[in-house]
Amino acid sequence: MSKKRILILGGGFAGVYCAKELEKLARNDAGLQVSLVSRENFFVFTPMLPQVVSGMIESNHVVVPVRQILKRTQFYEADVRRLDVKNKKVAIGVAGESGPERVLEYDQLVVSLGGDTNFAKMPYIQGFVFTLKNLKDALVLRNHVIDMLERADIEGDIENRQKLLTFVVVGGGLSGAETAGELASFFDEAVKYYPNVRNGLAAVPVRVVLLQSRDRILPELDLELADFTLNELVKSGVEVRLNSRVVDVTADHVEIMDGKGRTTLPANTTIWTAGVSPNPVVFEIPGAMHESGRLPVDSFLRVKGADGIWAIGDCAYIADGRSAPCPPTAQHAIREAQVAAQNILLSMQCKGMKRFDYDSNKQMAVIGEKKAIARFAGFKLYGIAAWWLWRAVYLQKLPMLKKRLRVLFDWTIDMFFDRDLTHIRGLKDDRKVARSLPARTQ
Numbered sequence: 001m002s003k004k005r006i007l008i009l010g011g012g013f014a015g016v017y018c019a020k021e022l023e024k025l026a027r028n029d030a031g032l033q034v035s036l037v038s039r040e041n042f043f044v045f046t047p048m049l050p051q052v053v054s055g056m057i058e059s060n061h062v063v064v065p066v067r068q069i070l071k072r073t074q075f076y077e078a079d080v081r082r083l084d085v086k087n088k089k090v091a092i093g094v095a096g097e098s099g100p101e102r103v104l105e106y107d108q109l110v111v112s113l114g115g116d117t118n119f120a121k122m123p124y125i126q127g128f129v130f131t132l133k134n135l136k137d138a139l140v141l142r143n144h145v146i147d148m149l150e151r152a153d154i155e156g157d158i159e160n161r162q163k164l165l166t167f168v169v170v171g172g173g174l175s176g177a178e179t180a181g182e183l184a185s186f187f188d189e190a191v192k193y194y195p196n197v198r199n200g201l202a203a204v205p206v207r208v209v210l211l212q213s214r215d216r217i218l219p220e221l222d223l224e225l226a227d228f229t230l231n232e233l234v235k236s237g238v239e240v241r242l243n244s245r246v247v248d249v250t251a252d253h254v255e256i257m258d259g260k261g262r263t264t265l266p267a268n269t270t271i272w273t274a275g276v277s278p279n280p281v282v283f284e285i286p287g288a289m290h291e292s293g294r295l296p297v298d299s300f301l302r303v304k305g306a307d308g309i310w311a312i313g314d315c316a317y318i319a320d321g322r323s324a325p326c327p328p329t330a331q332h333a334i335r336e337a338q339v340a341a342q343n344i345l346l347s348m349q350c351k352g353m354k355r356f357d358y359d360s361n362k363q364m365a366v367i368g369e370k371k372a373i374a375r376f377a378g379f380k381l382y383g384i385a386a387w388w389l390w391r392a393v394y395l396q397k398l399p400m401l402k403k404r405l406r407v408l409f410d411w412t413i414d415m416f417f418d419r420d421l422t423h424i425r426g427l428k429d430d431r432k433v434a435r436s437l438p439a440r441t442q
Protein backbone atom coordinates (compact mmCIF):
# COMPACT_ATOMS: atom_id res chain seq x y z
CA MET A 1 0.00 0.00 0.00
CA SER A 2 1.39 3.43 -0.91
CA LYS A 3 2.10 5.91 1.85
CA LYS A 4 -0.20 8.85 2.56
CA ARG A 5 1.74 12.02 1.77
CA ILE A 6 1.37 15.20 3.77
CA LEU A 7 3.30 18.10 2.28
CA ILE A 8 3.94 21.24 4.32
CA LEU A 9 5.01 24.46 2.59
CA GLY A 10 7.00 26.89 4.76
CA GLY A 11 9.37 26.34 7.67
CA GLY A 12 8.20 29.12 10.00
CA PHE A 13 6.21 28.82 13.21
CA ALA A 14 3.16 27.32 11.51
CA GLY A 15 4.95 24.81 9.26
CA VAL A 16 7.52 23.57 11.76
CA TYR A 17 5.05 23.20 14.63
CA CYS A 18 2.59 21.40 12.32
CA ALA A 19 5.28 18.88 11.29
CA LYS A 20 6.35 18.50 14.94
CA GLU A 21 2.79 17.69 15.98
CA LEU A 22 2.40 15.21 13.10
CA GLU A 23 5.65 13.51 14.13
CA LYS A 24 4.33 13.22 17.67
CA LEU A 25 0.80 12.02 16.80
CA ALA A 26 1.75 9.62 14.02
CA ARG A 27 4.92 8.34 15.69
CA ASN A 28 4.07 4.72 14.97
CA ASP A 29 2.34 5.16 11.63
CA ALA A 30 4.67 3.73 8.99
CA GLY A 31 2.09 4.51 6.29
CA LEU A 32 2.54 8.26 6.60
CA GLN A 33 5.15 10.41 4.85
CA VAL A 34 5.48 14.00 6.06
CA SER A 35 7.58 16.40 3.96
CA LEU A 36 8.37 20.06 4.47
CA VAL A 37 9.71 22.58 1.95
CA SER A 38 11.24 25.87 3.00
CA ARG A 39 13.65 28.27 1.38
CA GLU A 40 15.97 28.31 4.39
CA ASN A 41 17.18 25.20 6.14
CA PHE A 42 16.56 26.84 9.51
CA PHE A 43 13.63 28.01 11.59
CA VAL A 44 13.82 31.64 12.72
CA PHE A 45 12.44 32.59 16.11
CA THR A 46 11.17 35.99 14.88
CA PRO A 47 10.05 37.45 18.24
CA MET A 48 13.74 37.53 19.24
CA LEU A 49 14.97 39.23 16.04
CA PRO A 50 14.74 42.76 17.51
CA GLN A 51 17.05 41.53 20.31
CA VAL A 52 19.52 40.36 17.65
CA VAL A 53 19.43 43.85 16.15
CA SER A 54 20.18 45.39 19.53
CA GLY A 55 22.98 42.89 20.17
CA MET A 56 21.35 41.36 23.24
CA ILE A 57 21.26 37.90 21.62
CA GLU A 58 23.79 36.37 19.23
CA SER A 59 22.25 35.89 15.79
CA ASN A 60 22.88 32.13 15.54
CA HIS A 61 21.06 31.51 18.79
CA VAL A 62 17.60 32.45 17.45
CA VAL A 63 17.73 30.05 14.52
CA VAL A 64 17.44 26.27 14.65
CA PRO A 65 18.19 23.93 11.72
CA VAL A 66 14.89 22.36 10.58
CA ARG A 67 16.52 18.96 10.12
CA GLN A 68 17.52 18.97 13.79
CA ILE A 69 14.01 19.83 14.97
CA LEU A 70 12.16 17.41 12.67
CA LYS A 71 13.93 14.09 12.68
CA ARG A 72 11.22 12.04 10.93
CA THR A 73 10.14 14.61 8.33
CA GLN A 74 11.59 14.70 4.81
CA PHE A 75 12.98 18.23 4.52
CA TYR A 76 13.73 20.10 1.25
CA GLU A 77 15.60 23.40 1.31
CA ALA A 78 13.97 24.86 -1.78
CA ASP A 79 11.70 27.54 -3.16
CA VAL A 80 8.10 26.59 -3.77
CA ARG A 81 7.73 27.71 -7.37
CA ARG A 82 4.30 26.57 -8.52
CA LEU A 83 1.27 24.75 -7.21
CA ASP A 84 -0.79 22.43 -9.41
CA VAL A 85 -3.79 22.04 -7.18
CA LYS A 86 -5.80 20.05 -9.73
CA ASN A 87 -3.19 17.30 -9.97
CA LYS A 88 -2.03 17.66 -6.34
CA LYS A 89 1.55 18.54 -7.26
CA VAL A 90 4.04 21.20 -6.15
CA ALA A 91 7.08 22.28 -8.17
CA ILE A 92 10.15 23.16 -6.12
CA GLY A 93 13.68 24.24 -7.03
CA VAL A 94 16.94 25.29 -5.40
CA ALA A 95 16.21 28.44 -3.38
CA GLY A 96 17.01 31.70 -5.13
CA GLU A 97 17.87 30.02 -8.44
CA SER A 98 15.86 29.42 -11.58
CA GLY A 99 17.39 26.03 -12.48
CA PRO A 100 15.71 22.62 -12.74
CA GLU A 101 12.55 21.79 -10.86
CA ARG A 102 11.53 18.79 -8.84
CA VAL A 103 7.85 17.88 -8.55
CA LEU A 104 6.40 16.64 -5.26
CA GLU A 105 3.02 14.95 -5.04
CA TYR A 106 0.74 15.13 -2.04
CA ASP A 107 -2.51 13.86 -0.60
CA GLN A 108 -2.84 16.66 1.95
CA LEU A 109 -1.21 20.05 1.54
CA VAL A 110 -0.50 22.48 4.39
CA VAL A 111 0.15 26.05 3.24
CA SER A 112 2.14 27.94 5.86
CA LEU A 113 4.19 30.32 3.76
CA GLY A 114 3.65 33.41 5.92
CA GLY A 115 3.34 36.71 4.10
CA ASP A 116 5.57 39.07 2.17
CA THR A 117 6.38 42.58 3.34
CA ASN A 118 3.83 45.00 1.95
CA PHE A 119 5.35 48.17 0.52
CA ALA A 120 1.98 49.90 0.28
CA LYS A 121 2.06 50.19 -3.51
CA MET A 122 5.53 51.80 -3.43
CA PRO A 123 7.84 49.02 -4.69
CA TYR A 124 10.55 51.59 -5.45
CA ILE A 125 11.10 52.27 -1.73
CA GLN A 126 12.55 48.77 -1.28
CA GLY A 127 15.90 50.20 -2.33
CA PHE A 128 15.89 52.50 0.69
CA VAL A 129 14.28 50.60 3.54
CA PHE A 130 15.39 47.79 5.80
CA THR A 131 13.02 44.92 6.57
CA LEU A 132 13.10 42.63 9.59
CA LYS A 133 11.72 39.22 8.69
CA ASN A 134 14.71 36.92 8.82
CA LEU A 135 18.18 36.39 10.21
CA LYS A 136 19.98 38.17 7.41
CA ASP A 137 17.74 41.23 7.80
CA ALA A 138 18.61 41.39 11.49
CA LEU A 139 22.37 41.05 10.85
CA VAL A 140 22.40 43.66 8.09
CA LEU A 141 20.31 46.09 10.14
CA ARG A 142 22.46 45.67 13.24
CA ASN A 143 25.60 46.33 11.24
CA HIS A 144 24.03 49.37 9.59
CA VAL A 145 22.93 50.84 12.94
CA ILE A 146 26.50 50.63 14.25
CA ASP A 147 27.78 52.06 10.96
CA MET A 148 25.51 55.08 11.47
CA LEU A 149 26.95 55.67 14.95
CA GLU A 150 30.52 55.42 13.62
CA ARG A 151 29.79 57.85 10.77
CA ALA A 152 27.97 60.27 13.05
CA ASP A 153 30.98 60.31 15.36
CA ILE A 154 33.21 61.75 12.61
CA GLU A 155 30.55 63.86 10.83
CA GLY A 156 31.15 67.59 11.22
CA ASP A 157 27.94 68.86 9.66
CA ILE A 158 25.10 69.04 12.16
CA GLU A 159 22.31 68.37 9.67
CA ASN A 160 24.08 65.34 8.26
CA ARG A 161 24.78 64.08 11.72
CA GLN A 162 21.13 64.33 12.68
CA LYS A 163 20.16 62.36 9.59
CA LEU A 164 22.69 59.68 10.50
CA LEU A 165 21.26 59.54 14.00
CA THR A 166 17.57 59.38 13.06
CA PHE A 167 16.11 55.88 12.90
CA VAL A 168 12.57 55.64 11.57
CA VAL A 169 10.52 52.50 12.17
CA VAL A 170 7.44 52.29 9.97
CA GLY A 171 4.58 50.21 11.35
CA GLY A 172 3.22 50.07 14.89
CA GLY A 173 2.50 46.33 14.99
CA LEU A 174 4.39 43.83 17.13
CA SER A 175 7.57 43.85 15.06
CA GLY A 176 7.67 47.66 14.73
CA ALA A 177 6.98 48.41 18.39
CA GLU A 178 9.46 45.78 19.60
CA THR A 179 12.15 47.00 17.21
CA ALA A 180 11.70 50.65 18.22
CA GLY A 181 11.88 49.69 21.92
CA GLU A 182 15.00 47.59 21.43
CA LEU A 183 16.75 50.31 19.41
CA ALA A 184 16.00 52.92 22.08
CA SER A 185 17.48 50.75 24.82
CA PHE A 186 20.49 49.91 22.64
CA PHE A 187 21.29 53.59 21.99
CA ASP A 188 20.86 54.38 25.66
CA GLU A 189 23.80 52.15 26.39
CA ALA A 190 25.86 52.49 23.19
CA VAL A 191 26.24 56.28 22.91
CA LYS A 192 28.63 56.45 25.83
CA TYR A 193 31.24 54.88 23.54
CA TYR A 194 30.73 57.64 20.93
CA PRO A 195 31.95 60.84 22.61
CA ASN A 196 31.14 63.08 19.66
CA VAL A 197 27.62 61.71 19.45
CA ARG A 198 27.12 62.01 23.19
CA ASN A 199 28.59 65.42 23.85
CA GLY A 200 30.46 66.70 20.82
CA LEU A 201 30.71 70.40 20.04
CA ALA A 202 27.29 70.31 18.45
CA ALA A 203 25.68 67.24 19.98
CA VAL A 204 22.41 66.13 18.41
CA PRO A 205 20.13 63.51 19.92
CA VAL A 206 19.76 59.97 18.63
CA ARG A 207 16.14 59.83 17.49
CA VAL A 208 14.02 56.70 17.19
CA VAL A 209 10.73 57.57 15.48
CA LEU A 210 7.87 55.08 15.25
CA LEU A 211 5.34 55.90 12.53
CA GLN A 212 1.92 54.28 12.65
CA SER A 213 -0.81 54.97 10.10
CA ARG A 214 -3.62 54.14 12.55
CA ASP A 215 -4.76 55.88 15.72
CA ARG A 216 -3.23 53.20 17.96
CA ILE A 217 -0.26 50.86 18.02
CA LEU A 218 -0.31 47.06 18.39
CA PRO A 219 -3.62 46.37 16.63
CA GLU A 220 -2.93 42.65 17.27
CA LEU A 221 -3.35 43.22 21.02
CA ASP A 222 -5.77 44.51 23.62
CA LEU A 223 -6.16 48.32 23.61
CA GLU A 224 -5.17 48.73 27.26
CA LEU A 225 -1.93 46.79 26.74
CA ALA A 226 -1.27 48.75 23.57
CA ASP A 227 -1.72 52.09 25.38
CA PHE A 228 0.64 50.98 28.13
CA THR A 229 3.21 50.03 25.49
CA LEU A 230 2.85 53.40 23.81
CA ASN A 231 3.50 55.23 27.10
CA GLU A 232 6.52 53.07 27.86
CA LEU A 233 7.96 53.63 24.41
CA VAL A 234 7.55 57.37 24.82
CA LYS A 235 9.17 57.22 28.28
CA SER A 236 12.16 55.40 26.80
CA GLY A 237 12.61 58.19 24.27
CA VAL A 238 10.82 56.80 21.20
CA GLU A 239 8.88 59.48 19.29
CA VAL A 240 5.60 57.76 18.43
CA ARG A 241 3.59 59.43 15.68
CA LEU A 242 0.08 58.05 15.21
CA ASN A 243 -2.13 58.67 12.16
CA SER A 244 1.03 59.18 10.14
CA ARG A 245 1.17 57.48 6.77
CA VAL A 246 4.44 57.15 4.88
CA VAL A 247 4.09 58.28 1.28
CA ASP A 248 7.71 58.08 0.17
CA VAL A 249 11.16 57.06 1.36
CA THR A 250 14.55 57.98 -0.10
CA ALA A 251 18.12 57.49 1.09
CA ASP A 252 17.95 60.58 3.29
CA HIS A 253 14.35 61.31 4.16
CA VAL A 254 10.86 59.97 4.78
CA GLU A 255 7.76 61.76 3.49
CA ILE A 256 4.82 61.56 5.85
CA MET A 257 1.17 62.43 5.43
CA ASP A 258 -0.53 63.29 8.72
CA GLY A 259 -3.24 65.61 10.03
CA LYS A 260 -1.05 68.60 9.16
CA GLY A 261 -0.46 67.54 5.55
CA ARG A 262 2.76 66.33 3.96
CA THR A 263 5.93 66.66 5.99
CA THR A 264 9.52 65.55 5.48
CA LEU A 265 11.55 63.77 8.13
CA PRO A 266 15.29 63.74 7.34
CA ALA A 267 16.69 60.28 8.17
CA ASN A 268 19.28 57.91 6.75
CA THR A 269 17.63 54.81 8.21
CA THR A 270 14.10 53.58 7.63
CA ILE A 271 12.99 50.18 8.88
CA TRP A 272 9.81 48.94 7.20
CA THR A 273 7.66 46.60 9.28
CA ALA A 274 4.24 47.78 8.09
CA GLY A 275 1.74 45.41 6.60
CA VAL A 276 1.90 41.97 5.12
CA SER A 277 1.07 41.18 1.53
CA PRO A 278 0.14 37.70 0.31
CA ASN A 279 2.83 35.24 -0.59
CA PRO A 280 2.55 35.12 -4.42
CA VAL A 281 2.40 31.31 -4.37
CA VAL A 282 -0.99 31.27 -2.64
CA PHE A 283 -2.66 33.00 -5.60
CA GLU A 284 -2.57 29.65 -7.36
CA ILE A 285 -5.03 28.16 -4.91
CA PRO A 286 -8.60 28.40 -6.19
CA GLY A 287 -11.30 29.89 -4.03
CA ALA A 288 -12.00 33.43 -2.97
CA MET A 289 -8.89 35.10 -1.64
CA HIS A 290 -9.78 37.43 1.20
CA GLU A 291 -9.12 41.13 0.59
CA SER A 292 -6.40 40.95 3.24
CA GLY A 293 -4.49 38.65 0.87
CA ARG A 294 -4.79 35.73 3.27
CA LEU A 295 -6.44 32.41 2.49
CA PRO A 296 -9.87 32.06 4.10
CA VAL A 297 -10.23 28.81 6.00
CA ASP A 298 -13.19 27.14 7.72
CA SER A 299 -13.25 26.46 11.45
CA PHE A 300 -11.25 23.25 10.89
CA LEU A 301 -8.51 25.23 9.06
CA ARG A 302 -9.30 23.79 5.61
CA VAL A 303 -9.00 26.30 2.76
CA LYS A 304 -12.52 27.06 1.65
CA GLY A 305 -13.30 25.61 -1.76
CA ALA A 306 -10.06 23.60 -2.10
CA ASP A 307 -9.87 19.86 -1.56
CA GLY A 308 -7.18 18.55 0.83
CA ILE A 309 -5.57 21.97 1.38
CA TRP A 310 -5.07 23.54 4.80
CA ALA A 311 -3.79 27.01 5.59
CA ILE A 312 -2.23 28.14 8.88
CA GLY A 313 -0.16 31.00 10.26
CA ASP A 314 0.14 34.46 8.76
CA CYS A 315 -1.14 33.34 5.34
CA ALA A 316 -4.50 32.09 6.71
CA TYR A 317 -7.58 34.22 7.28
CA ILE A 318 -9.32 32.67 10.28
CA ALA A 319 -12.46 34.55 11.21
CA ASP A 320 -14.21 31.75 13.06
CA GLY A 321 -17.52 33.62 12.88
CA ARG A 322 -16.03 36.62 14.73
CA SER A 323 -15.83 40.16 13.45
CA ALA A 324 -12.02 40.33 13.70
CA PRO A 325 -9.79 37.59 12.26
CA CYS A 326 -7.24 35.67 14.31
CA PRO A 327 -4.23 38.05 14.56
CA PRO A 328 -1.06 37.07 12.69
CA THR A 329 1.16 36.22 15.64
CA ALA A 330 3.56 33.41 16.44
CA GLN A 331 1.48 32.33 19.41
CA HIS A 332 -1.59 31.79 17.23
CA ALA A 333 0.44 30.16 14.45
CA ILE A 334 1.64 27.49 16.91
CA ARG A 335 -1.88 26.68 18.09
CA GLU A 336 -3.23 26.62 14.52
CA ALA A 337 -0.41 24.27 13.54
CA GLN A 338 -1.25 21.82 16.30
CA VAL A 339 -4.98 21.83 15.51
CA ALA A 340 -4.34 21.47 11.75
CA ALA A 341 -2.06 18.46 12.36
CA GLN A 342 -4.72 16.79 14.49
CA ASN A 343 -7.45 17.52 11.93
CA ILE A 344 -5.43 16.22 9.00
CA LEU A 345 -4.99 12.88 10.76
CA LEU A 346 -8.64 12.79 11.90
CA SER A 347 -9.87 13.57 8.38
CA MET A 348 -7.69 10.79 6.97
CA GLN A 349 -9.31 8.40 9.44
CA CYS A 350 -12.77 9.80 8.50
CA LYS A 351 -13.28 10.91 12.12
CA GLY A 352 -14.86 14.12 13.41
CA MET A 353 -12.45 17.06 13.43
CA LYS A 354 -11.63 19.65 16.06
CA ARG A 355 -12.76 23.27 15.71
CA PHE A 356 -10.06 25.89 15.95
CA ASP A 357 -11.23 28.39 18.51
CA TYR A 358 -8.70 31.14 18.88
CA ASP A 359 -8.01 32.45 22.28
CA SER A 360 -7.26 36.15 22.34
CA ASN A 361 -6.57 35.92 26.05
CA LYS A 362 -2.90 35.10 25.59
CA GLN A 363 -1.01 38.13 24.37
CA MET A 364 2.55 39.25 24.92
CA ALA A 365 5.12 41.72 23.65
CA VAL A 366 8.47 42.96 24.86
CA ILE A 367 9.11 46.70 24.63
CA GLY A 368 12.79 47.07 25.44
CA GLU A 369 14.97 46.86 28.52
CA LYS A 370 13.08 45.01 31.29
CA LYS A 371 9.67 46.06 30.00
CA ALA A 372 6.91 43.98 28.46
CA ILE A 373 3.16 43.52 28.44
CA ALA A 374 1.21 40.30 28.80
CA ARG A 375 -2.32 39.06 29.06
CA PHE A 376 -2.35 35.58 30.46
CA ALA A 377 -5.02 33.40 32.13
CA GLY A 378 -7.34 36.39 32.57
CA PHE A 379 -4.63 38.63 34.11
CA LYS A 380 -2.90 41.62 32.61
CA LEU A 381 0.74 42.11 33.48
CA TYR A 382 2.95 45.12 32.81
CA GLY A 383 6.60 46.03 33.16
CA ILE A 384 9.19 43.75 34.70
CA ALA A 385 6.76 40.96 35.71
CA ALA A 386 5.52 40.70 32.13
CA TRP A 387 9.11 40.83 30.93
CA TRP A 388 10.04 37.77 33.02
CA LEU A 389 6.90 35.97 31.82
CA TRP A 390 7.73 36.83 28.17
CA ARG A 391 11.21 35.41 28.64
CA ALA A 392 9.98 32.25 30.33
CA VAL A 393 7.26 31.55 27.75
CA TYR A 394 9.32 32.34 24.65
CA LEU A 395 12.38 30.53 25.90
CA GLN A 396 10.32 27.42 26.36
CA LYS A 397 8.89 27.79 22.82
CA LEU A 398 12.33 28.04 21.22
CA PRO A 399 12.98 24.58 19.77
CA MET A 400 16.12 22.73 20.95
CA LEU A 401 17.58 22.79 24.45
CA LYS A 402 21.01 23.87 23.12
CA LYS A 403 19.55 27.11 21.68
CA ARG A 404 17.48 27.78 24.79
CA LEU A 405 20.59 27.55 26.95
CA ARG A 406 22.49 29.84 24.59
CA VAL A 407 19.77 32.49 24.66
CA LEU A 408 19.56 32.21 28.44
CA PHE A 409 23.31 32.69 28.59
CA ASP A 410 23.10 35.74 26.27
CA TRP A 411 20.42 37.30 28.47
CA THR A 412 22.51 36.65 31.58
CA ILE A 413 25.66 38.16 30.04
CA ASP A 414 23.63 41.17 28.93
CA MET A 415 22.72 41.89 32.55
CA PHE A 416 26.38 42.41 33.47
CA PHE A 417 28.19 43.57 30.33
CA ASP A 418 27.70 46.14 27.56
CA ARG A 419 26.62 45.05 24.10
CA ASP A 420 29.03 44.40 21.30
CA LEU A 421 29.67 47.29 18.89
CA THR A 422 31.62 45.46 16.19
CA HIS A 423 31.01 46.94 12.76
CA ILE A 424 31.70 44.59 9.84
CA ARG A 425 32.66 46.54 6.73
CA GLY A 426 31.42 45.21 3.38
CA LEU A 427 28.49 43.13 4.65
CA LYS A 428 26.11 42.92 1.67
CA ASP A 429 23.13 45.21 2.04
CA ASP A 430 20.17 44.05 -0.08
CA ARG A 431 18.72 47.55 -0.25
CA LYS A 432 21.34 48.40 -2.85
CA VAL A 433 20.21 45.45 -4.96
CA ALA A 434 16.60 46.55 -4.64
CA ARG A 435 17.44 49.95 -6.11
CA SER A 436 17.13 48.34 -9.55
CA LEU A 437 13.36 48.06 -8.93
CA PRO A 438 10.79 50.20 -10.80
CA ALA A 439 11.48 53.91 -10.47
CA ARG A 440 9.02 56.15 -8.65
CA THR A 441 6.39 57.61 -10.93
CA GLN A 442 5.30 60.57 -8.83
Ligand SMILES: Cc1cc2nc3c(=O)[nH]c(=O)nc-3n(C[C@H](O)[C@H](O)[C@H](O)COP(=O)(O)OP(=O)(O)OC[C@H]3O[C@@H](n4cnc5c(N)ncnc54)[C@H](O)[C@@H]3O)c2cc1C
Nearest residue numbers: 010011012013014039046080114175313314328329330331
Ligand atom coordinates in the same frame (compact mmCIF):
# COMPACT_ATOMS: atom_id res chain seq x y z
C1 LIG B 1 10.48 41.22 14.09
C2 LIG B 1 9.25 40.44 14.43
C3 LIG B 1 8.84 40.35 15.76
C4 LIG B 1 7.70 39.61 16.09
N1 LIG B 1 7.33 39.51 17.40
C5 LIG B 1 6.30 38.69 17.75
C6 LIG B 1 5.97 38.47 19.12
O1 LIG B 1 6.60 39.01 20.04
N2 LIG B 1 4.94 37.63 19.40
C7 LIG B 1 4.24 36.99 18.41
O2 LIG B 1 3.34 36.22 18.74
N3 LIG B 1 4.50 37.20 17.10
C8 LIG B 1 5.53 38.02 16.73
N4 LIG B 1 5.81 38.23 15.42
C9 LIG B 1 4.93 37.65 14.38
C10 LIG B 1 5.35 36.21 14.07
O3 LIG B 1 6.70 36.15 13.72
C11 LIG B 1 4.51 35.68 12.91
O4 LIG B 1 3.15 35.78 13.21
C12 LIG B 1 4.88 34.21 12.65
O5 LIG B 1 6.22 34.12 12.24
C13 LIG B 1 3.97 33.59 11.59
O6 LIG B 1 4.41 32.28 11.32
P1 LIG B 1 4.24 31.65 9.86
O7 LIG B 1 4.79 30.27 9.95
O8 LIG B 1 2.85 31.83 9.38
O9 LIG B 1 5.12 32.55 8.90
P2 LIG B 1 6.70 32.73 8.88
O10 LIG B 1 7.27 32.59 10.23
O11 LIG B 1 6.91 34.00 8.12
O12 LIG B 1 7.21 31.50 8.00
C14 LIG B 1 7.00 31.38 6.62
C15 LIG B 1 8.02 30.41 6.07
O13 LIG B 1 7.75 30.16 4.69
C16 LIG B 1 8.96 30.22 3.96
N5 LIG B 1 8.61 30.60 2.59
C17 LIG B 1 7.94 31.68 2.16
N6 LIG B 1 7.78 31.65 0.81
C18 LIG B 1 8.39 30.53 0.38
C19 LIG B 1 8.55 29.92 -0.89
N7 LIG B 1 8.06 30.45 -2.02
N8 LIG B 1 9.24 28.77 -0.95
C20 LIG B 1 9.73 28.18 0.18
N9 LIG B 1 9.58 28.69 1.40
C21 LIG B 1 8.92 29.85 1.51
C22 LIG B 1 9.79 31.26 4.70
O14 LIG B 1 11.17 31.12 4.40
C23 LIG B 1 9.46 30.92 6.15
O15 LIG B 1 10.27 29.88 6.61
C24 LIG B 1 6.94 38.98 15.05
C25 LIG B 1 7.35 39.10 13.72
C26 LIG B 1 8.49 39.80 13.40
C27 LIG B 1 8.93 39.88 11.95
